Amino acid sequence: MAPLLHPDLLFPAEPSARGIARSLYAAVKDLPIVSPHGHTDPRWYALNEPFPDPARLLIVPDHYIFRMLFSQGIRLEDLGVPRADGREVEQDGRKIWTLFARHYFLFRGTPTRIWFDYVLADVFGIETPLTEATADAHYDRIAECLASEDFRPRALFERFNIEVIATTEGPLDDLRWHQMIRDSGWTGRVVTAYRPDAVVDPDFENFSENVDRFSEITGCDTGSWNGYLDAHRKRRQFFKSFGATSTDHGHPTAETANLSAPDAQALFGRIRRGAGSASDRRLFRAQMLTEMAKMSLDDGLVMQIHPGSWRNHSPSMMQTFGRDKGFDIPTSTDYVAALKPLLDLVGTQRDLSIILFTLDETSYARELAPLAGVYPALKLGPAWWFHDSPEGMRRFREMTTETAGFYNTVGFNDDTRAFPSIPARHDVARRVDCAFLARLVSEHRLREDEAHELAQDLAYALAKKAYRL
Numbered sequence: 001m002a003p004l005l006h007p008d009l010l011f012p013a014e015p016s017a018r019g020i021a022r023s024l025y026a027a028v029k030d031l032p033i034v035s036p037h038g039h040t041d042p043r044w045y046a047l048n049e050p051f052p053d054p055a056r057l058l059i060v061p062d063h064y065i066f067r068m069l070f071s072q073g074i075r076l077e078d079l080g081v082p083r084a085d086g087r088e089v090e091q092d093g094r095k096i097w098t099l100f101a102r103h104y105f106l107f108r109g110t111p112t113r114i115w116f117d118y119v120l121a122d123v124f125g126i127e128t129p130l131t132e133a134t135a136d137a138h139y140d141r142i143a144e145c146l147a148s149e150d151f152r153p154r155a156l157f158e159r160f161n162i163e164v165i166a167t168t169e170g171p172l173d174d175l176r177w178h179q180m181i182r183d184s185g186w187t188g189r190v191v192t193a194y195r196p197d198a199v200v201d202p203d204f205e206n207f208s209e210n211v212d213r214f215s216e217i218t219g220c221d222t223g224s225w226n227g228y229l230d231a232h233r234k235r236r237q238f239f240k241s242f243g244a245t246s247t248d249h250g251h252p253t254a255e256t257a258n259l260s261a262p263d264a265q266a267l268f269g270r271i272r273r274g275a276g277s278a279s280d281r282r283l284f285r286a287q288m289l290t291e292m293a294k295m296s297l298d299d300g301l302v303m304q305i306h307p308g309s310w311r312n313h314s315p316s317m318m319q320t321f322g323r324d325k326g327f328d329i330p331t332s333t334d335y336v337a338a339l340k341p342l343l344d345l346v347g348t349q350r351d352l353s354i355i356l357f358t359l360d361e362t363s364y365a366r367e368l369a370p371l372a373g374v375y376p377a378l379k380l381g382p383a384w385w386f387h388d389s390p391e392g393m394r395r396f397r398e399m400t401t402e403t404a405g406f407y408n409t410v411g412f413n414d415d416t417r418a419f420p421s422i423p424a425r426h427d428v429a430r431r432v433d434c435a436f437l438a439r440l441v442s443e444h445r446l447r448e449d450e451a452h453e454l455a456q457d458l459a460y461a462l463a464k465k466a467y468r469l
């Protein structure tokens with residue numbers, strides 16, 4: 001039986017380019033992992049408890065997995081995905097696992113297939129493909145691993161060679177798990193990131209209560225515009241004291257605005273009273289991106305903008321299962337006009353770092369690479385979400401490098417909730433970058449020594465530099 005992971009995975013088929021890719025990869029494959037943006041749960045590192053059963057670890061929380069299965073007629077209840085009304089869903093991990101195994105063929109050709117095989121092989125030492133016939137044996141093997149000390153979160157963190165990982169928390173989070181990690185004396189470096197959507201986006205669930213709570217937590221009067229801004233400043237400092245080096249903003253669009261102080265104040269008043277129209281709410285989000293950029297200039301936090309996802313696209317699924325259940329769909333996204341108010345104000349600042357992401361690949365060459373290729377404040381985040389795949393990462397390099405170069409990009413983000421898949425995701429990114437560089441070398445567009453330097457930068461150095469880690 002062929003091993004689950006071929007050593008030449010994702011390398012060029014043509015022998016001379018493949019040889020170059022192999023040599024580039026050999027020099028970067030064991031570099032430490034820098035994970036500057038992601039969604040792992042800091043509670044895991046704080047409590048260091050064993051992970052739950054294989055299904056609850058690898059299937060139930062993974063929206064890449066259950067969205068595909070759902071698209072093929074499998075009920076989320078049968079995959080153990082909790083319902084908002086608390087009604088019963090499948091609890092038997094082995095049943096969930098077997099159902100998944102029976103349908104694993106659906107993932108052929110997808111990055112999920114590569115990540116999942118990688119986790120089976122590399123993390124759990126499994127050498128045979130997952131099928132209905134092997135499902136039980138693989139389940140037992142993983143469950144046995146998870147029961148041992150070597151598979152506790154901190155042990156895996158160390159085995160994965162993670163130098164630093166960022167989690168993402170909202171402004172109302174008390175960061176208790178981060179506090180507990182710090183108090184424990186464990187040396188693993190886990191930092192937070194400030195994601196204020198819950199108090200910045202008037203369309204966020206419970207926005208008004210959230211802003212009230214924001215006031216209680218910070219002691220600032222969030223009934224006034226200036227008090228509200230002060231609350232952000234204070235909270236950003238608090239997050240910085242837990243190692244945060246970045247903020248993150250998940251907005252429906254990249255729209256920014258630069259209102260006069262009286263206009264911003266009046267807009268805030270309408271929003272706060274719940275009297276804002278849809279266009280007011282849009283304008284408020286836009287203004288807040290600019291406010292966050294101004295604060296970044298003062299406190300040095302790197303700003304990430306993740307726009308263009310139509311979140312929770314299906315109202316009935318949102319109602320039954322809640323948010324983040326695989327129903328986030330990319331929209332076409334404008335940057336050139338949308339970012340202009342912000343760029344007019346701060347785009348030429350050399351001390352500011354704004355990292356742009358997109359779910360709209362048509363914007364890479366047309367908008368994003370030209371913008372990041374000239375504005376010092378802008379950098380391009382790696383291929384994101386639906387495009388965080390071998391083809392997506394290749395397209396990102398192909399469509400941005402000629403205009404923005406490599407050094408206006410920021411290395412890789414795994415952006416994952418799935419802790420065991422972190423090495424898989426970084427390894428795929430390293431392999432794709434090495435394959436891309438090997439092509440440039442074999443076409444005599446880059447010397448091999450330059451490609452070696454770049455491979456190191458893309459795998460490690462650029463992420464540390466861009467995120468100030």
Ligand SMILES: [Zn+2]
Nearest residue numbers: 037038039415
């Ligand atoms: Zn993210």
